Amino acid sequence: MxxxxxxxxxxxxxxxxxxxxxxxxxxxxxxxxxxxxxxxxxxxxxxxxxxxxxxxxxxxxxxxxxxxxxxxxxxxxxxxxxxxxxxxxxxxxxxxxxxxxxxxxxxxxxxxxxxxxxxxxxxxxxxxxxxxxxxxxxxxxxxxxxxxxxxxxxxxxxxxxxxxxxxxxxxxxxxxxxxxxxLPVFFGFLSITTTALKSTPLRFILITRKSRHRAGTRHFTRGVDESGNVANFNETEQIIIIGDSIGGLGGYDQNSISSEGKTPTQQVKVFSYVQTRGSVPVYWAEVNNLHYTPQLQVRGVDYAMNSTKKHFDDQIRLYGDNYLVNLVNQKGREHRVKTAYEHIVRLLVSSPVEGKEGSEKTLERFRRIGPTKGANTFNQLHYVYFDFHHECGGMKWHRAQLLLEQLGDGLYDQQYFHTVEGRGVSSDIRSYQKSVVRTNCMDCLDRTNVVQGMLARWTLNRQMIDAGVLEKGENTASFNNFEVIFRNAWADNADIVSRAYSGTGALKTDFTRTGVRTKAGAIADLLNSITRYFRNNFSDGPRQDAYDLFLGVHLPPATAMSSLLFIDHRPIMIQSIPYVLCGAILLELAAFVLPRTTDGSPLGMRIFVLFWLVVALWAANFVTKHGKLYVNWPRLNTPGFAVQGYNEELSSAKKDLIIGKWIGRGGNVRERSSSTGASGRLIHLEEGKKRIE
Structure with missing residues (x-):
């Protein structure tokens, strides 16, 4: 049929x-x-x-x-x-x-x-x-x-x-x-390129599919939800097709050929390799507060156990064994996320066996947590920690290759999907991919991109040797024309995944595109990091609202009267402080730039400059101290941590010695939400949003 x-x-x-x-x-x-x-x-x-x-x-x-x-x-x-x-x-x-x-x-x-x-x-x-x-x-x-x-x-x-x-x-x-x-549509990245490798024509295809479950922006969507969906989950498939004579944008239409009764006899070889990425599957969040580094919150592992089980149940069912490559830092603020991840893996697998390895740079370069053989479903989880920042610091990202040794036989036994087919002839499946590497860092973006590209390269070399395109010991990187296509496809993929989550292109793409970490690339990364800061604090709220609206996470209430949901309900005094800061800075600049009259009093000018300098410093301190009042939070499904943080900051601001008594007339989130009919939605939200079908 x-x-x-x-x-x-x-x-x-x-x-x-x-x-x-x-x-x-x-x-x-x-x-x-x-x-x-x-x-x-x-x-x-x-x-x-x-x-x-x-x-x-x-x-x-x-x-x-x-x-x-x-x-x-x-x-x-x-x-x-x-x-x-x-x-x-x-x-x-x-x-x-x-x-x-x-x-x-x-x-x-x-x-x-x-x-x-x-x-x-x-x-x-x-x-x-x-x-x-x-x-x-x-x-x-x-x-x-x-x-x-x-x-x-x-x-x-x-x-x-x-x-x-x-x-x-x-x-x-x-x-x-x-x-x-x-008509089904997917969100993500797709690149199709017709090229050749060592005089063998082939098609190189890279596809990244973004999950519609728990989709959102960088700091407003983290961790796992109650249904087992994790933030920023993407499946990336690298495909090589050999023997397909169809052109990239031209070529025949398969339906029309079938109707004409033509059946080409040329064998077509298809090689496919799948990787996944996704947020650390525990309850955690980063709360924006206008500081460059947001406030990290990690809930106890016990709270997340059922959700994490649902997540890995689904991943094992879909992909088989999961090799969990964790790239977060082992020191500083990220350490808590690493500890929570390792703790929950120990609880899931039977009789976990651990091993770690240090180096000159760090006491823990690698950590492995594996199961003892048994009937437990979660014994198909294999945790591998790699201290990416210490080992690859100083632009030495080629050292990420050390991770391949840690994956060892698991990476080799993983295999890949390989089928030989002819149009109009049933496919002959030569091998299946038996497991998947699930990679994460804090954002599942920059460090993850480097490691996924490295794993894709390793598997591609293996596929081409098995196909007879390359000899043993040869590497696709030795063929410049193909190398440019491979690197640019993976760098473009990194940029698309990053823009969807963080609002900017990916960091470290100079290494992905050229194989060399450069100072120009480091400067570009600095500019991207600064842009991420401003977008994550001041423009990601509407982007999160757009995700929630399009995917059905938020259902607009069918009411005849406008709820004015999107207007600013903060107290007027709170809203005015940034304008006071800008006005004070402008007047300070005017005092130094504009010409002065000869009969003006120097003392008066000094008092003027000093007064507005004090005002500017006070306003800047107020905005910095109460940063959560100035973050552009999502309006449709405001996260519970955002509601709590806003109310705490508003209560603190009311105690300010200068303007506190005037702020007291404004309401907190609970009060201002009641006037819009949204108090229940704002106050009783859980950290894991429920996805509505």
């Missing part, structure tokens, strides 16, 4: 009473009608007459309900980025919202919701294919039921628009003919 794939082209007709969606390339297929303003949906065999044709779109991304209305999100423009085994792959470029109601008046909350969604869709890299399941690795696809519609084959973790497709999926329960309108 042929699979049901999404429509490649959809025409839209709009009228005052409905929208009609139909595919001109499938004229006998039912059309989808969405009534206005109710949003009721149905499929019809004959198109409804009337209405104005709006044009053709690449697909329906989904339908989302905001506070006052429902909106149909359509993909108006998609760019072809390449082909995988003949299947065209596209990147979403532009989208548009079709409202079910025509509103003459603007509502502040509704407008802000729309702005958050538009920004998310404009900046979030999303990819899709009409005929190929991009959400699953090649290995998972090998055991998939290809007779199912494409959206039902998708891995629900990486089905990024799953929530906004829920209306169409609900309709599907009564009418399967809606399947071609459901």
């Amino acid at each position: 042929a699979p049901v794939n999404p429509f490649r082209d959809i025409n839209i007709t709009a009228s005052a009473s409905h929208y009609t969606f139909g595919s001109p390339s499938s004229p006998h297929a039912p059309a989808l009608v969405i009534d206005r303003p109710s949003g009721d949906m149905r499929l019809i065999e004959s198109p409804i007459l009337g209405g104005k044709r709006m044009g053709s779109v690449a697909g329906v991304l989904g339908i989302i309900r905001l506070r006052l209305d429902k909106y149909i999100i359509i993909i108006t423009k998609a760019m072809l980025v390449g082909r995988i085994r003949g299947h065209a792959v596209y990147k979403v470029q532009t989208t548009e919202f079709l409202p079910l109601q025509e509103r003459l008046l603007h509502d502040p909350d509704e407008d802000t919701y729309m702005s958050l969604l538009r920004t998310h869709l404009r900046t979030g890299p999303m990819y899709f294919s009409y005929t190929f399941d991009l959400t699953n690795s090649f290995q998972r696809q090998s055991s998939a039921d290809t007779s199912l519609p494409l959206w039902q084959q998708a891995d629900e973790r990486f089905f990024w628009n799953r929530y906004i497709q829920s209306d169409l999926i609900d309709l599907r329960s009564s009418n399967p003919a809606v399947d071609p309108f459901i």
